[in-house]
Amino acid sequence: MQDDRGNLYLAVNGTLMRGLELNPNLLNVGATFVKETETAPVYRLWSINDRHPAMMRVTEGGRSIALEIWAVPAAGLAAVLMQEPPGLAVGKVLLNDGETVLGVLGEPFLCENQLEITEWGGWRAYTAAAIADKA
Template sequence: MDIVDLAVNGTLMRGLVLNPNLIGVGAIFVREAFTEPVYRLWSIGDIHPAMVRVRDGGAAIAVEVWQVPSAGLGMLLWQEPPGLSVGKVRLADGEMVLGVLGEPILCENQLEITEWGGWRAYMASKHPVFSVKGV
């Protein structure tokens, strides 16, 4: 079976609302990681994040790396909220993987949450019972 490594930075992460979509296509959790410090993160209506690569002012963003069967990648993408897509993401260790990215227009007039370093940390700041660590 052909598989691809996919970095996810929001509601696809373990224990979160869209994680069953990953499990449903046969994905397997590999590890927690950080991106290179060239990304910024926005909260899209506090429903999900959007990560965008930037030339200046980026930070390392917390992600989870999953092995996803190639045959399930398209289905997974169709289940993502509008404005999210799959592109190349460089991790802090230099590895290049596919990852979930947001279209810049999706972030307009939304709250930038880069300073929290990730979706879990941002959500934990709003809801103290929200787990910062994975499940």
């Protein structure tokens, strides 16, 4: 899906979100924030060494995951993706309204032996709970 200027919609669920560590990667290519939303309830989420999340679509045990939609110039999409941590890739993400957009997904090997954080419903909720637990 794309906007009326030809920008591609990209769903992000971790450190590319507003105010987080890798958000400048989106801003530097001229991407603009569109909205907050959620996936359809068919995804699971893992914390990769508490540095970033990885989301995968599953056939069982999934739930909706919070994310942001960004409008990214097509020419800048590759630059953003090349700066993502290893094991993250672009794929199609099903939103809770039935729409499908491009999004950042984790490859299965990346999630092996990592902490599953699906129950928190998103990276921001998980990191907020982790900070509260340390206080």
